[in-house]
Amino acid sequence: xxxxxxxxxxxxxxxxxxxxxxxxxxxxxxxxxxxxxxxxxxxxxxxxxxxxxxxxxxxxxxxxxxxxxxxxxxxxxxxxxxxxxxxxxxxxxxxxxxxxxxxxxxxxxxxxxxxxxxxxxxxxxxxxxxxxxxxxxxxxxxxxxxxxxxxxxxxxxxxxxxxxxxxxxxxxxxxxxxxxxxxxxxxxxxxxxxxxxxxxxxxxxxxxxxxxxxxxxxxxxxxxxxxxxxxxxxxxxxxxxxxxxxxxxxxxxxxxxxxxxxxxxxxxxxxxxxxxxxxxxxxxxxxxxxxxxxxxxxxx
Amino acid sequence: xxxxxxxxxxxxxxxxxxxxxxxxxxxxxxxxxxxxxxxxxxxxxxxxxxxxxxxxxxxxxxxxxxxxxxxxxxxxxxxxxxxxxxxxxxxxxxxxxxxxxxxxxxxxxxxxxxxxxxxxxxxxxxxxxxxxxxxxxxxxxxxxxxxxxxxxxxxxxxxxxxxxxxxxxxxxxxxxxxxxxxxxxxxxxxxxxxxxxxxxxxxxxxxxxxxxxxxxxxxxxxxxxxxxxxxxxxxxxxxxxxxxxxxxxxxxxxxxxxxxxxxxxxxxxxxxxxxxxxxxxxxxxxxxxxxxxxxxxxxxxxxxxxxxxxxxxxxxxxxxxxxxxxxxxxxxxxxxxxxxxxxxxxxxxxxxxxxxxxxxxxxxxxxxxxxxxxxxxxxxxxxxxxxxxxxxxxxxxxxxxxxxxxxxxxxxxxxxxxxxxxxxxxxxxxxxxxxxxxxxxxxxxxxxxxxxxxxxxxxxxxxxxxxxxxxxxxxxxxxxxxxxxxxxxxxxxxxxxxxxxxxxxxxxxxxxxxxxxxxxxxxxxxxxxxxxxxxxxxxxxxxxxxxxxxxxxxxxxxxxxxxxxxxxxxxxxxxxxxxxxxxxxxxxxxxxxxxxxxxxxxxxxxxxxxxxxxxxxxxxxxxxxxxxxxxxxxxxxxx
Numbered sequence: 001x002x003x004x005x006x007x008x009x010x011x012x013x014x015x016x017x018x019x020x021x022x023x024x025x026x027x028x029x030x031x032x033x034x035x036x037x038x039x040x041x042x043x044x045x046x047x048x049x050x051x052x053x054x055x056x057x058x059x060x061x062x063x064x065x066x067x068x069x070x071x072x073x074x075x076x077x078x079x080x081x082x083x084x085x086x087x088x089x090x091x092x093x094x095x096x097x098x099x100x101x102x103x104x105x106x107x108x109x110x111x112x113x114x115x116x117x118x119x120x121x122x123x124x125x126x127x128x129x130x131x132x133x134x135x136x137x138x139x140x141x142x143x144x145x146x147x148x149x150x151x152x153x154x155x156x157x158x159x160x161x162x163x164x165x166x167x168x169x170x171x172x173x174x175x176x177x178x179x180x181x182x183x184x185x186x187x188x189x190x191x192x193x194x195x196x197x198x199x200x201x202x203x204x205x206x207x208x209x210x211x212x213x214x215x216x217x218x219x220x221x222x223x224x225x226x227x228x229x230x231x232x233x234x235x236x237x238x239x240x241x242x243x244x245x246x247x248x249x250x251x252x253x254x255x256x257x258x259x260x261x262x263x264x265x266x267x268x269x270x271x272x273x274x275x276x277x278x279x280x281x282x283x284x285x286x287x288x289x290x291x292x293x294x295x296x297x298x299x300x
Numbered sequence: 301x302x303x304x305x306x307x308x309x310x311x312x313x314x315x316x317x318x319x320x321x322x323x324x325x326x327x328x329x330x331x332x333x334x335x336x337x338x339x340x341x342x343x344x345x346x347x348x349x350x351x352x353x354x355x356x357x358x359x360x361x362x363x364x365x366x367x368x369x370x371x372x373x374x375x376x377x378x379x380x381x382x383x384x385x386x387x388x389x390x391x392x393x394x395x396x397x398x399x400x401x402x403x404x405x406x407x408x409x410x411x412x413x414x415x416x417x418x419x420x421x422x423x424x425x426x427x428x429x430x431x432x433x434x435x436x437x438x439x440x441x442x443x444x445x446x447x448x449x450x451x452x453x454x455x456x457x458x459x460x461x462x463x464x465x466x467x468x469x470x471x472x473x474x475x476x477x478x479x480x481x482x483x484x485x486x487x488x489x490x491x492x493x494x495x496x497x498x499x500x501x502x503x504x505x506x507x508x509x510x511x512x513x514x515x516x517x518x519x520x521x522x523x524x525x526x527x528x529x530x531x532x533x534x535x536x537x538x539x540x541x542x543x544x545x546x547x548x549x550x551x552x553x554x555x556x557x558x559x560x561x562x563x564x565x566x567x568x569x570x571x572x573x574x575x576x577x578x579x580x581x582x583x584x585x586x587x588x589x590x591x592x593x594x595x596x597x598x599x600x601x602x603x604x605x606x607x608x609x610x611x612x613x614x615x616x617x618x619x620x621x622x623x624x625x626x627x628x629x630x631x632x633x634x635x636x637x638x639x640x641x642x643x644x645x646x647x648x649x650x651x652x653x654x655x656x657x658x659x660x661x662x663x664x665x666x667x668x669x670x671x672x673x674x675x676x677x678x679x680x681x682x683x684x685x686x687x688x689x690x691x692x693x694x695x696x697x698x699x700x701x702x703x704x705x706x707x708x709x710x711x712x713x714x715x716x717x718x719x720x721x722x723x724x725x726x727x728x729x730x731x732x733x734x735x736x737x738x739x740x741x742x743x744x745x746x747x748x749x750x751x752x753x754x755x756x757x758x759x760x761x762x763x764x765x766x767x768x769x770x771x772x773x774x775x776x777x778x779x780x781x782x783x784x785x786x787x788x789x790x791x792x793x794x795x796x797x798x799x800x801x802x803x804x805x806x807x808x809x810x811x812x813x814x815x816x817x818x819x820x821x822x823x824x825x826x827x828x829x830x831x832x833x834x835x836x837x838x839x840x841x842x843x844x845x846x847x848x849x850x851x852x853x854x855x856x857x858x859x860x861x862x863x864x865x866x867x868x869x870x871x872x873x874x875x876x877x878x879x880x881x882x883x884x885x886x887x888x889x890x891x892x893x894x895x896x897x898x899x900x901x902x903x904x905x906x907x908x909x910x911x912x913x914x915x916x917x918x919x920x921x922x923x924x925x926x927x928x929x930x931x932x933x934x935x936x937x938x939x
Contacts, residue, residue, distance in 0.1 A: 006307045006388035015598075015610035016535070016569045023536045023623055047598030048610070051551040051563065052540045082549045135379050142378045163406035163647060165734045166720045167569070168661055172729040186390055188381050273335075 007194055014041075014183040015048040016167060017146060018130070021181040022048075022055060024171040025128030029121075032058035032085070034070045035247045036203050037132030037184055039077075040192055043201050044183060045130075046081070056130075057084035059120060063112040064089060065100060065249035067225050073204045086124075090116035100251040101230045109252075118154050127178045128171075136188045146185045152176040189245075190270050197263045206244045207266065209258045213237035220254035305387035308521050311407045313394045313435070314417030315427035319448045323417065323491035324380055324393050325358020327513065330498045333382045358491075377407045386517050401694040402647035404431060405734065408438035409720065412521035415446050415512065420453040420488070424466040430680035432470050436479040437643060437696065437736065439716045442519050443471070445486040446512060450504070451493055457506045460488040477683045483519075487512060525607040528715050530573030531634065532627040533663040538565045538612055548599075565596065566621055567612040571663065571717035573629075575613075576604045580630040583621055584708040589630065591616040624665030626708040626718070634710050634718060637740035638667075638703040641675070643712075646691035648725070648732035652699075653690045653937065655761040658732060660703055662721040668704040669723060672761055675699055691733075700741060712736035760839035763797045766938045767836040769861055770929065773848045773908060774871030775900045776886055777878035779922065783871060783915070784845035786926040791841060794930075794939065799835050801828055802845040816897055822853055829857030836865060841938075849899045851906040864936065868911040869929060875900050 022028050030045060032038050045054040060074060078085035090098075093111045100108045121129060135142045145161050147169040162170050171179060184192070196203060214221040215235050222229075224237040229251060231237070242255035243266075260269040312320040325342075328334050334342075346357040382389040392407035408414065414435040418428055435443060445467040453459040464486040471484035487496055488504050489512065495501035498513040510518070540546045540563040547556060555563070575581075579592045593614040595602050605611045613627065621627075628634055646652050652671060660669035677688035677697035691697055712719030723733045760767045770787065772780040781802050788800045807814075811827055814820040825848050835842035848854055858866040878900070879887040890898035897903040908914075913932055915925050933939040 009307050009608060012569065012608055012610040019536045019567055019610070046548060048567070049536075049538055049548075050596060050599045050612070051548055051555050052538050052546050053548050055546075080549070136381050142380065162731050163402055163734070165406055165409045165722050165731075166663075166717065167571075168663060168720065168722050170661065170722055170724050170729070170731045172659065172724055174729065186379070186381070188383065190383060191388075 007191060007198065010187055010191055011044065011047075011195070013186065014044045017181065017183040018045055018048045020167070020169060021128045021130065021147065021171070021179070021183075025056075027124065027126045028056040028128040028130070029059045029086075029124075029126040030054070030056055030130040031117075031132070032060050032074070033132065033247075034060065034066070034074045034077075034204060035132070036192055036196060036207060037134065037187075039201050039203050040187075040195055041130065041132045041183055042077070042081075043199055053081075053083060057086050059126075059129075060085065060087045061113055061116045061120065062087045062089045063108075063116070063249050064094065065112075065228075065251060067204070067206055067223070067247065067250045067253075069206055070204055070247060073202075077202070086120070088116055088120040090119065099228070100249060105252060121154065121178065127173070128181060129178060130181050130183060132184050133182050134184050134187050134189070134192075135182075144182070144185075146182050147171060148180045148182065149173070150178045150180060154178070156180075190267070193263065193267050193270060197267060203263075204247060206247060209241050209243040209261045209265075211239045212242050212255065214240050214242060214255055221257070222253075223250055223255055225250040305517070306522065307388045307390060308413060308516060308519055309390045309392070309411045310413040310415060310516060311392040311394050311404070311411045311435075311440075312415045312417065313404055313407075313431040314415075314446075315419070315422075315425045315431075318417035318419045318422075319491040320415075320417050321393055322358045323415070323446065323448065323489070323497070323512075324391055325356075325360075326491055326494050327391075327497055328380060328382060329358070330494055331382050331384055331513070377403050384513075384517070389516065401430070401434065402645065405434050405438060405645045405647075408435050408440055409716075409734070411435075411438075411440055413442040413444070413516065413519050414440050415444050417446050417448050417491075418463055418467070418486075420447050420449050420459050420463060423463050424470065426681040429470060429683070432474065433477075433479075433678070433680050433683060434645070434696070436474045436481060437645075439712065439736070441480075441482040441524075443481055443484045444512065444515050445484070446491075447486055447488045448491050450488045450495065451490040455488075455503045457504075460486070460504075460507070473683050485509060485515070487515070522607060525572045525715075525717070526574070528572035528607070529632040529634075529710070530570065530575050530629050531710070531715065531718050532566075532568050532570045532575065532611075532613070533718065534566045534621055534623055534625050534627065535568040536623060537621065538567050539563065551599075560618055564618075565594075565612040565614045566627065567610075568627075569610045570605045570607060572607045572715055574604060574606050575627075575629075581615075581627050582630050582633055583619070584626050584628065584634060585636045585706055586621070586625060588619055588621070590619065592627075624663075624707075626664050628708075634664075634708040635740055636706045636708045638706040639672075639700070639741040640703075640709075641698060641700050641738045641741055642721075642735040643738060644691065644697060644699050644723075644733050644735045646693060646695045646697075646733045648730060649693050650725075650732070651690045651692045651937075652695075652733065653766075654699075654757060655764055655766065657726070657764060658723040659726050660701075660721055660723060662707065662709065663718055664708045665705075667707060668726075670702045670761065670764075671699050672702050672758065673700040698738070699735075701735075709737050709740075711739055756837050756839075759837070763839045765796050765839065765841065766865075767839050768841055768865040768867060768933070768938050769832045769836050769857070770841065770843045770867045770869060770933075771832070771848070771854065771857065772843070772845045772869045772871055773854060773911075774873060775875060775878045775905055776847055776898075777881045777883055778871040778873035779925070780845040780847075780871050782922050783925045783929075784843045786922045787929055788843055790926055790930060791939075796841055796939070797839065798841045798843060800843045800845070801832060801835075806831075806846075816895075818897070818903075821897075822850065825850070825853040826856065829853070829860055832857065833860045836861060847899050847905070849903065849905045851908070854908065864938075867913065867929075867932065867938075868908055870908045870911040870914045871925075872914050872916065 090112050098108055098111050133141055145164050149162055213224045215237050221242055243258040244255050260266045312324055314320055342360055345360045378393045380391050394404040394407045416431055447460055447463045467486045471481055487509055488507055489496040495503055496511050498511055500511055542561055577592055577595055581592055582589050593616050595605050596612045626634055654671050654673050657668055657670050660667045674688055675698040676685040677695055679686055688697055710718045719737045721735050722731050725732050772784055774780050784800055788798050791798045811824050814824050828844055832842040832844055889895050890901040899905050
């Protein structure tokens with residue numbers, strides 16, 4: 001990679017962000033969602049502290065509805081790197097049987113993702129929490145700071161954000177308050193894939209086209225990943241050549257028809273694609289200003 | 301590999317309604333950076349809530365917060381990304397409203413170029429000039445005045461030339477102000493219709509310059525920092541015990557086989573210049589001299605690092621270097637100082653006064669900072685330096701400051717990374733301002749600080765307070781001394797340095813030679829007034845409790861002190877009540893003719909006509925009276 005390449009500059013900026021946050025943190029942690037962005041963020045963390053292991057654990061909020069391939073990839077990755085992995089679920093939510101089917105997309109996300117995350121952060125007192133969100137994903141993310149202050153209730157105040165001047169973040173806080181830190185803020189989806197290609201970073205195979213069992217719902221392809229998927233009367237899964245642009249809970253993540261079977265194929269596809277990545281994320285569209293509201297409640 | 305020409309960060313600014321968001325939205329569209337689903341939502345929204353009248357309202361694309369879309373204004377900086385074959389662009393769309401100037405300064409601190417929107421029909425506005433100044437002040441040297449809405453101006457050349465000339469004047473004035481630009485040009489466009497954004501328009505056949513996109517492609521944003529002196533502020537110290545389990549899996553023997561017990565490298569971003577293996581370096585402020593051993597870039601060892609690279613260095617010998625120290629070449633070091641003159645941008649609703657303390661943070665460390673003196677405020681519309689004793693929200697000006705410890709720095713005009721700093725409030729943790737270091741205050745021009753006399757304001761500043769004289773006047777037995785005592789106790793509890801002057805410590809000492817004749821009483825008050833003034837000059841809050849019956853003497857003391865520092869308080873207890881209380885039995889003696897010239901009985905009391913405070917006789921409690929005074933002091937910025 002040439003020193004003047006955009007990718008090179010993004011890489012170095014992100015490493016700088018990660019180091020700054022860790023230097024001022026008491027208990028840092030990295031949210032690891034198993035997706036491509038998390039994979040890139042993890043690689044940057046390894047580079048930031050080489051030859052030392054990153055001085056923080058990984059945290060995965062497991063809704064129990066992730067694709068099975070994601071879970072095996074997660075465990076392999078943690079084992080290969082020898083990094084501590086904390087997984088947490090909202091046990092109360094599980095006991096009450098909260099699923100995307102029973103409670104609807106919005107309540108399910110609130111209970112199984114946002115609440116679970118808050119519980120995990122509170123119980124362990126994490127004060128600097130890395131997330132792989134990018135500003136090009138969604139409108140309210142475009143407005144969020146790289147070092148995003150959260151009050152004692154993990155709430156984001158979009159109108160009271162601290163200014164970020166030069167590379168000198170104000171990371172002062174009181175006990176109980178925290179920061180969400182987004183080292184990939186300035187990366188785009190294409191940057192992520194170009195970096196994965198350049199660095200040969202392993203990612204979950206679901207990102208690449210293969211024959212998978214899917215059903216069509218509201219014009220989107222939903223994969224039937226296990227027997228818990230509730231099928232409508234007469235609905236029959238069929239095999240289709242699809243891949244995922246983004247990964248989340250399988251009933252809430254739509255696949256796209258694609259022939260891109262390798263990283264290079266994916267990059268070529270993205271260079272000509274005409275729709276955005278989160279078009280396949282059902283939870284972003286459940287109400288107007290959806291992401292901003294979720295973030296105010298503590299969602300990443 | 302794509303975008304081989306790196307990244308350009310630029311901001312779009314200008315007055316409200318000059319079309320910033322429209323410009324950026326349209327640029328995104330014209331460069332193929334808008335996805336179909338975004339465009340579809342945008343067109344739906346344009347039809348529903350748009351203000352462009354039938355045409356796509358691109359501003360809806362950028363105003364991402366719910367409040368912004370509801371109110372139709374930009375509140376916060378939005379970041380957008382363009383990918384072009386040549387380079388990647390990060391654009392900050394900044395609020396035009398004056399109230400959000402701090403957000404603009406924030407965006408400008410990270411940008412290399414600025415597009416300043418000007419409405420062709422309205423021409424240069426005060427806000428245009430304000431934004432040009434902030435951009436230049438924050439170190440942006442490439443300004444493009446985008447003269448927008450040329451379609452409404454009928455594509456008339458003379459309209460554009462007129463605005464272009466106004467913009468040229470701004471550049472001249474900025475230079476005169478001490479901020480020289482590398483580039484300052486104007487381009488006629490229609491952000492709504494896209495003319496001259498990426499392709500030259502037929503409608504401006506008379507225009508021979510570049511399009512907005514061409515101009516953006518040509519800038520070399522990193523050249524300046526690459527030429528500047530090498531600086532590596534240590535961000536994090538990487539330490540791994542040789543036999544421990546903190547090594548990353550797969551780290552080679554060469555790295556692990558460290559000759560001492562602990563592997564140690566200094567991680568940080570080389571913010572400017574170049575650094576090679578073997579370079580002789582000095583570490584500041586400690587002054588340690590050593591040599592660069594290895595340079596690591598992630599898990600790759602490199603021979604040389606250049607500006608912008610996040611690296612880690614191993615150094616020759618064993619040292620204990622901490623976060624915030626700067627590694628620099630031996631023959632080109634930063635300055636180290638704790639007294640500075642700096643340009644400040646004030647970002648807090650609470651005004652800044654000299655004497656206040658804040659937390660200072662720069663790349664080279666943190667310290668407690670005290671604002672010693674506010675030198676001037678800059679009028680952003682005229683670029684004049686005006687006299688000022690405080691900064692309000694969004695004010696820009698020059699101030700002198702003292703840090704609790706010396707830190708390494710470069711003047712901001714030489715290095716944007718090591719010359720900038722932020723100030724945060726130690727209680728609220730808010731970022732209250734940012735600054736650009738101009739120079740240290742110890743050179744010939746500033747001998748004042750080393751040899752000059754200590755000034756009045758400095759004595760107060762070191763105590764972190766504003767001095768004043770609280771002058772209580774009223775009849776004997778009115779309660780002056782009791783209230784004064786209570787007030788002093790409360791101020792003391794607030795951490796203020798005070799001194800109470802009353803009959804006990806004055807009549808028995810300094811003024812024991814004076815009698816109670818009219819001349820004696822006048823001299824008594826004159827001396828008390830002079831002593832109170834000295835106390836205030838020393839930076840104290842002086843409280844006096846004397847009958848001081850004559851208006852002329854009280855006014856004489858008032859004239860000794862700066863405006864607003866004399867607080868006259870009439871303790872307005874009626875004579876009957878004082879006589880009823882008669883704590884020292886003086887009224888009884890006076891009535892018996894034993895005391896001549898007793899105020900209220902056989903000598904007059906001249907009631908103050910316009911005291912700062914008249915304590916209501918109906919307020920019985922001493923506490924309440926003292927609280928009224930404290931409230932006054934707070935309201936008048938004396939506490």
